[in-house]
Amino acid sequence: MSNSLKVALLGCGTVGSQVAQVLLDQSDELKARVGREIELVAIAVRDINKPRPGIDSALLTADVEALLGRRDLDIVVELIGDIEPAGSYLRAALSARASVVTANKALLAVAGPSLFEIAEANKVDLYYEAAVAGAIPIIRPLRESLVGDQITSVKGIVNGTTNFILEKMYNDGADYQDVLAQAQLLGYAEADPTADVEGFDAAAKAAILAGLAFHTQVVLDDVGREGITNLSADDIAAAKDMGCTIKLLARCDLADDGSVSAGVYPTMVPLSHPLAGVHDAYNAIFVESRYAGHLMFMGKGAGGAPTASAVLGDIVIAARNRARGPAGLHLSAYHQRKIIPNDLVCSKFYVSMNVVDKPGVLAEVAKVFARHEVSLQAVRQNPDLGAARLGVMTHPARLSDLKAAVIDLETLDAVSAGVTLIRVEEE
Amino acid sequence: MSNSLKVALLGCGTVGSQVAQVLLDQSDELKARVGREIELVAIAVRDINKPRPGIDSALLTADVEALLGRRDLDIVVELIGDIEPAGSYLRAALSARASVVTANKALLAVAGPSLFEIAEANKVDLYYEAAVAGAIPIIRPLRESLVGDQITSVKGIVNGTTNFILEKMYNDGADYQDVLAQAQLLGYAEADPTADVEGFDAAAKAAILAGLAFHTQVVLDDVGREGITNLSADDIAAAKDMGCTIKLLARCDLADDGSVSAGVYPTMVPLSHPLAGVHDAYNAIFVESRYAGHLMFMGKGAGGAPTASAVLGDIVIAARNRARGPAGLHLSAYHQRKIIPNDLVCSKFYVSMNVVDKPGVLAEVAKVFARHEVSLQAVRQNPDLGAARLGVMTHPARLSDLKAAVIDLETLDAVSAGVTLIRVEEE
Numbered sequence: 001m002s003n004s005l006k007v008a009l010l011g012c013g014t015v016g017s018q019v020a021q022v023l024l025d026q027s028d029e030l031k032a033r034v035g036r037e038i039e040l041v042a043i044a045v046r047d048i049n050k051p052r053p054g055i056d057s058a059l060l061t062a063d064v065e066a067l068l069g070r071r072d073l074d075i076v077v078e079l080i081g082d083i084e085p086a087g088s089y090l091r092a093a094l095s096a097r098a099s100v101v102t103a104n105k106a107l108l109a110v111a112g113p114s115l116f117e118i119a120e121a122n123k124v125d126l127y128y129e130a131a132v133a134g135a136i137p138i139i140r141p142l143r144e145s146l147v148g149d150q151i152t153s154v155k156g157i158v159n160g161t162t163n164f165i166l167e168k169m170y171n172d173g174a175d176y177q178d179v180l181a182q183a184q185l186l187g188y189a190e191a192d193p194t195a196d197v198e199g200f201d202a203a204a205k206a207a208i209l210a211g212l213a214f215h216t217q218v219v220l221d222d223v224g225r226e227g228i229t230n231l232s233a234d235d236i237a238a239a240k241d242m243g244c245t246i247k248l249l250a251r252c253d254l255a256d257d258g259s260v261s262a263g264v265y266p267t268m269v270p271l272s273h274p275l276a277g278v279h280d281a282y283n284a285i286f287v288e289s290r291y292a293g294h295l296m297f298m299g300k301g302a303g304g305a306p307t308a309s310a311v312l313g314d315i316v317i318a319a320r321n322r323a324r325g326p327a328g329l330h331l332s333a334y335h336q337r338k339i340i341p342n343d344l345v346c347s348k349f350y351v352s353m354n355v356v357d358k359p360g361v362l363a364e365v366a367k368v369f370a371r372h373e374v375s376l377q378a379v380r381q382n383p384d385l386g387a388a389r390l391g392v393m394t395h396p397a398r399l400s401d402l403k404a405a406v407i408d409l410e411t412l413d414a415v416s417a418g419v420t421l422i423r424v425e426e427e
Numbered sequence: 428m429s430n431s432l433k434v435a436l437l438g439c440g441t442v443g444s445q446v447a448q449v450l451l452d453q454s455d456e457l458k459a460r461v462g463r464e465i466e467l468v469a470i471a472v473r474d475i476n477k478p479r480p481g482i483d484s485a486l487l488t489a490d491v492e493a494l495l496g497r498r499d500l501d502i503v504v505e506l507i508g509d510i511e512p513a514g515s516y517l518r519a520a521l522s523a524r525a526s527v528v529t530a531n532k533a534l535l536a537v538a539g540p541s542l543f544e545i546a547e548a549n550k551v552d553l554y555y556e557a558a559v560a561g562a563i564p565i566i567r568p569l570r571e572s573l574v575g576d577q578i579t580s581v582k583g584i585v586n587g588t589t590n591f592i593l594e595k596m597y598n599d600g601a602d603y604q605d606v607l608a609q610a611q612l613l614g615y616a617e618a619d620p621t622a623d624v625e626g627f628d629a630a631a632k633a634a635i636l637a638g639l640a641f642h643t644q645v646v647l648d649d650v651g652r653e654g655i656t657n658l659s660a661d662d663i664a665a666a667k668d669m670g671c672t673i674k675l676l677a678r679c680d681l682a683d684d685g686s687v688s689a690g691v692y693p694t695m696v697p698l699s700h701p702l703a704g705v706h707d708a709y710n711a712i713f714v715e716s717r718y719a720g721h722l723m724f725m726g727k728g729a730g731g732a733p734t735a736s737a738v739l740g741d742i743v744i745a746a747r748n749r750a751r752g753p754a755g756l757h758l759s760a761y762h763q764r765k766i767i768p769n770d771l772v773c774s775k776f777y778v779s780m781n782v783v784d785k786p787g788v789l790a791e792v793a794k795v796f797a798r799h800e801v802s803l804q805a806v807r808q809n810p811d812l813g814a815a816r817l818g819v820m821t822h823p824a825r826l827s828d829l830k831a832a833v834i835d836l837e838t839l840d841a842v843s844a845g846v847t848l849i850r851v852e853e854e
Contacts, residue, residue: 018718022575033574033642129572135719137564137572144571145556145564147460148449148739215460274725277704291445291736292562295726298701299719309718312575 004039005319006072008098010064010089011079012045012052014304015103015130019077019311020055034319042067068092074322075315078102087111094118094126099322101314103130103307109204109220112211125321127314132205133158133283135306136299137313142212142287150290151213154252155425158205160281160301161196162228162248164188166236166266167279170245175233188281198227199264202250209285210252210262216337218252224263224342224399231266235422238352238391244268245276246422253345259338261345267423268350275425343400348377348424351392351402353409354416361414365390368412372405373397393424431466432746433499435525437491437516438506439472439479442530442557445735446504447482450742461746469494495519501749502742505529514538521545521553526749528741530557530734536631536647539638552748554741559632560585560710562733563726564740569639569714577717578640581679582852585632587708587728588623589655589675591615593663593693594706597672602660615708625654626691629677636712637679637689643764645679651690651769651826658693662849665779665818671695672703673849680772686765688772694850695777702852770827775804775851778819778829780836781843788841792817795839799832800824820851 007023009016023030023040031037040059044067045052048060061067068076068089076093078100080086087107093100095118102108108115108131119126129139133156142151157163161183168179180197183189195201203223210218228248239246249267254260269276274296278284283301288294300306355361362379369376374397381390394402406419434450436443450457450467458464467486471494472479475487488494495503495516503520505527507513514534517527522545529535535542535558546553556566560583569578584590588610595606607624610616622628630650637645655675666673676694681687696703701723705711710728715721727733782788789806796803801824808817821829833846 022718029577030575135576136722137568140567140572141564144744145567145740146736147743148457148741149562149736150456274704277701289736291449291732291739293727293730293733295563295724297722297724299722303720305718306720309573309576309716312718313572314575316574317571 004037005034005074005322006039006041007075007077007315008041008067008070008073009043009077009079010086011081012043012055012060013079015307015311016043016079017052017055018304018308019079019315020059022308022312023315024055030316033316034323036319036323038315038319041073064089068096071096073098075099075101075318077311077315078104079311080104081106083107083110087115090115091118094122094124097122097124099125099127099318101127101311101318103128103311105131105201105204105208109207112208112219113217125318127318128208129314130307130310132208133285133297134299134301134303135309136283136285136297136301137310138209138285138297139212141297142209146287146289146292149292151287152254152290153288154209154213154285155275156205156209156250156283156285157247157275157278158250158283158285158301159196159199159202159248160283161189161193162199162202163278163283164281165197166228166231166246166248169231169233169236170240173233173237176229176231197229199225199248202248202264206250206252206262206264209250210260213252213287214254214260214337216260218260218262218339222262222339224261224265224345226263226265228266230420231422232420234389235352235420238350239268239422242268242350242393243272244270244424247275247278249275249423249425255340257338259340261340261342263342263345265423267425269425273425343403344398346396346398348396348426349394349402350422350424351394351406351419352422353390353419354388355390356414357388358414361390364412364414365392365409368405368408369394371408372401374401374405431464432461432501432749433466433468434502434504434742435468435494435497435500436470436504436506437513438508439470439482439487440506441731442734442738443470443506444479444482445731446506446738446742447486449735449739451481457743460743461750463746463750465742465746468500491516495523498523500525502526502528502745504738504742505531506738507531508533510534510537514542517542518545521549521551524549524551526552526554526745528554528738528745530555530738532558532628532631532635536634539635539646540644552745554745555635556741557734557737559635560712560724561726561728561730562736563710563712563724563728564737565636565712565724566639568724569636573714573716573719576719578714579681579717580715581636581640581712582702583632583636583677583710583712584674584702584705585677585710585712585728586623586626586629586675587710588616588620589626589629590705590710591708592624593655593658593673593675596658596660596663597667600660600664603656603658624656626652626675629675629691633677633679633689633691636677637687640679640714641681641687641764643687645687645689645766649689649766651688651692651772653692655693657847658849659847661816662779662847665777666695666849669695669777669820670699671697671851674702674705676702676850676852682767684765686767688767688769690769690772692850694852696852700852770830771825773823773825775823775853776821776829777849777851778821778833778846779849780817780846781815782817783841784815785841788817791839791841792819792836795832795835796821798835799828801828801832
């Protein structure tokens with residue numbers, strides 16, 4: 001097929017085999033959508049002898065370097081994951097003027113800006129819809145549909161594993177460790193759940209979203225990060241009691257002076273907020289912009305077929321662009337925005353602590369907050385949580401001030417160590 | 428500005444003035460996003476003497492023909508509305524090789540296919556993100572992000588006026604006429620509300636969505652349509668009683684044999700369905716596709732700023748394409764799918780009727796349904812609705828069979844005229 005657009009796949013796991021299947025089975029339909037034939041010419045795999053039903057073994061190769069050395073590839077699809085060797089492969093592919101489609105959020109979060117530079121220099125596309133929130137179209141809407149608007153905030157539930165765990169904790173009143181064990185048993189959490197439960201996966205996505213939304217470079221190191229491993233059944237009960245649920249939110253904000261912040265934190269979300277209704281392994285992204293107002297995008301955030309859907313969409317668009325001529329400038333990160341240190345980002349907080357149940361404790365606690373200029377919205381001593389559990393809702397305050405207040409609180413005789421902080425989303 | 432991309436605006440109402448303002452005020456930001464300057468060269472208006480704050484009157488012209496006669500326009504933005512003369516203007520613009528951005532759903536629903544043909548022939552873009560669901564990015568996600576997937580169903584709340592009225596009927600238990608009067612007073616409904624409440628506005632959007640989702644031509648005449656004017660407080664109470672709310676849904680479905688259907692109907696939606704949580708003047712589109720599964724897009728469906736956001740996004744992308752070179756083939760409607768007559772489309776229905784309260788009525792009613800091969804899921808005689816009100820929930824059945832059953836029901840002595848049908852969305 002001399003006139004066909006040639007696609008090479010790197011990786012043939014859950015997503016890769018699904019993508020290969022569609023490229024092979026639906027080639028007529030895809031040809032109609034592109035205007036030219038899309039030809040899957042090779043699939044790079046570690047083990048070419050493993051049986052792969054429906055895929056001609058002649059397509060398989062273990063020699064990625066040789067594959068990328070071909071000069072006739074139009075599109076390289078990377079589904080290997082991890083930073084290396086995937087990064088080197090993509091640099092080679094882009095330098096050889098192939099367009100690239102990838103689902104590799106970890107790579108993009110650390111090396112995105114340099115990869116985009118190579119793509120620009122070679123006038124090829126670098127697409128990554130599958131890297132954030134699986135099948136939910138969010139990259140293209142941010143990059144294109146909202147490109148005439150000014151996005152001020154992006155908040156998302158972008159990790160299904162933690163959403164599943166938090167929802168189960170909420171529904172069953174169970175503790176984190178118990179629910180995690182259950183989630184692992186059901187296959188919703190990995191044997192080593194660190195990347196999910198400590199927020200690393202969500203933080204990589206936050207970096208990508210913030211860079212895209214605010215047209216600036218944001219990398220993983222810029223993203224504040226807090227996992228869900230310290231959340232207790234008490235925290236969830238307190239949230240419930242205040243008409244909230246707890247979600248692990250990735251949040252990216254544009255400040256009035258043009259600087260930006262990005263972070264991943266367990267956050268109390270009022271039940272009336274659309275993000276509170278995002279269940280199980282679903283993902284959702286809530287966008288606020290100057291003209292469009294509030295938008296929400298919801299869908300399946302992971303899994304072979306949903307991720308394949310996003311990858312295939314990117315392949316078709318990259319193929320169309322290829323059929324049309326060399327890609328032009330994309331110029332997404334043209335700002336050099338100041339990134340706000342996460343300690344200086346403001347939020348409402350719910351602060352809870354065990355106190356000795358005697359008169360005067362409340363006044364002592366309030367004095368500490370006042371000293372650190374954290375103003376309080378409400379103080380509660382919920383009998384359901386034991387008389388000695390004190391909860392304080394603050395007005396928006398800097399994390400640094402809260403941290404300093406916590407250190408002081410823990411020096412009080414009436415307060416036990418282990419004061420906890422949870423962010424609270426405003427209604 | 429010899430190297431600038433030249434934009435002409437047709438219309439300067441709520442949306443147009445907002446678009447003009449951003450083009451004038453944010454030209455540096457937009458230049459960064461496009462890679463070239465976007466220059467607003469003229470605005471066609473009916474009355475050039477009307478004061479328009481912030482807009483240089485030298486930009487205004489009442490002579491649209493002369494404006495379109497210029498051969499140097501890169502992008503024409505049409506915000507006049509109605510089918511003519513807007514259609515003629517856009518044909519002229521496209522034929523003169525200008526790319527077109529429009530928010531004109533009525534025009535696209537009747538003349539979309541022919542306009543796209545002219546755009547293709549002249550290798551220019553025709554974008555219309557603002558035509559459906561205002562600021563919600565739905566056109567580009569369907570056209571691009573999901574272009575590698577197979578969409579099987581699109582259901583949407585795409586009319587804010589009717590959503591507002593239905594929600595008020597639900598919350599207050601009020602009748603349609605009372606709520607309409609209130610909505611008109613508040614400016615949520617027009618003095619002549621026909622286009623909204625009879626479903627014409629939603630039907631135009633359904634035609635656009637169905638064509639796009641299924642890559643085939645669907646025009647307004649293909650769309651089944653039923654408004655909300657006949658809904659009573661009783662209907663809403665019945666829905667509430669069954670754990671549902673009533674929404675005016677635009678729905679587009681792909682059948683197993685590749686044929687398609689599109690319609691707009693008041694529909695009972697279970698409260699657990701994400702569409703049930705779409706409030707006030709918000710719009711939402713719920714998409715089901717083979718690989719991505721369920722997706723939902725939610726946001727403001729109307730208003731000057733949200734619509735301007737969508738228009739500006741289209742202008743930026745059209746400008747980028749322009750800077751890059753002539754547009755290639757888009758080939759969206761390459762299928763000639765059979766369109767299913769709306770009478771043959773299946774749905775669950777809730778059928779309610781006033782009956783004489785005597786033994787044997789239920790059996791008579793059930794016999795009529797059986798005769799028309801409509802099978803019943805449940806029959807209810809809710810005391811709250813009066814003993815003489817009978818409600819029947821069917822299994823999925825064809826509208827034609829339901830209609831025939833209703834005719835027969837109304838001939839029964841025990842049943843009064845005025846049997847009503849409401850579609851029911853499955854959970």
